[in-house]
Amino acid sequence: RTVYVNGAYLPETEATISIFDRGFLMADAVYEVTSVLDGKLIDFEGHAVRLQRSLDELEMAAPCTQEELLEIHRKLVELNDIDEGLVYLQVTRGSDGDRDFVFPSADTKPSLVLFTQNKPGLADNPAAKKGAKIISIEDIRWGRRDIKTVQLLYPSMGKMMAKKAGCDDAWMVEDGYVTEGTSNNAYFVKDGVIVTRPLSNDILHGITRKAVLRMAAEAQLKIEERLFTIEEAQAADEAFTTSASAFVMPVVEIDGVALGDGTPGPIASRLREIYLDESR
Ligand code: PDD
Structure with a gap:
C-alpha cells in the first residue's frame, strides 16, 4: 500500500x-x-x-x-x-x-x-442485511465529542465489550440518554418518526447523519431531534446507525431485546438504499 x-x-x-x-x-x-x-x-x-x-x-x-x-x-x-x-x-x-x-x-x-x-463489497455488506446487535454502556468520554480527536480507547473498549457479549457494537448512555454509537450516530424509528439526538458538544456531528437526515426529509419522513433512552429505542419499530464507514446500518437488537420482528426495518433499509444511490 x-x-x-x-x-x-x-x-x-x-x-x-x-x-x-x-x-x-x-x-x-x-x-x-x-x-x-x-x-x-x-x-x-x-x-x-x-x-x-x-x-x-x-x-x-x-x-x-x-x-x-x-x-x-x-x-x-x-x-x-x-x-x-x-x-x-x-x-x-x-x-x-x-x-x-x-x-x-x-x-x-x-x-x-x-x-x-x-474494502471490496462495502456497499453490498452482508452485515447490513443481518442488522447489528447492540449493547448499551455508560458514556465516560470527555465532554468535547464534537471534535473528532483520536482519543478512541473507550469507544474501542466499548466495541470489545459488545464482541464479548456476542454483539456487534455499543451505544453509549449519559445521564440516562443515548449519546451515540462507538463510531456512529444512533437513531430509532417509531410509528414512522425517525428520532435522533440533537447536535451539541455531546456527540460527533456526523457527515453521514447530515446527508441521511436531508434525504429522509426529502422522502417526506418525519424527523424528531431530541434526547431518547435505551428503553424507548427497545420499544421502537426499528433502529439504525450512520457513519462514513458503514453508511446506514440497521439495528435489530438492543440489550437482548429484539426490535420489531428482529430483522432490518423497512425505513432503515430504504434509507441505506437512498444513501448509496444518491452518493454514487
Ligand atoms: N467514525 N460518532 C462517532 C463517535 C464517530 O466516531 C463517527 C465516525 C460518527 C459518524 O460520523 P460520520 O458520519 O461523519 O462518519 C459518529 C468514523 C467512521 C471512524 O471512527 O472510523
Missing part, C-alpha cells in the same frame, strides 16, 4: 513519524474517515469542513489547503486502486522534539498522515 506522510507518497513500510509526536504521546490529533464508492470520494467537502472545525477548536494549524487535501485523497485512491473502501486522514500537533504538556511553539509543523483501506 502507498501511504502519505508529511509531503511524501511512500510504501507503508517506509513511512515514519517521530516518537515525540504529540499524536502518539498525548492523542493530540484529529482525524477524518471518507468513504470511497466506485473509486469516488463521498462527501469530501463535508469532511474537509469538519476537519477545519476540529483544528480550529484545538487551535491546531492546518497542514495544507483543502484543495491540497483533496488532491492527496484522490492520488491515494488512484495509486492504491481503491474501488470501494475508505481514506483515513490524521493531523497531529507535531512535536518540537520532547514531551511536554505545554503546546509546542506555534510554528511547529503539524504532522499529516493519510492511508487507504480497501
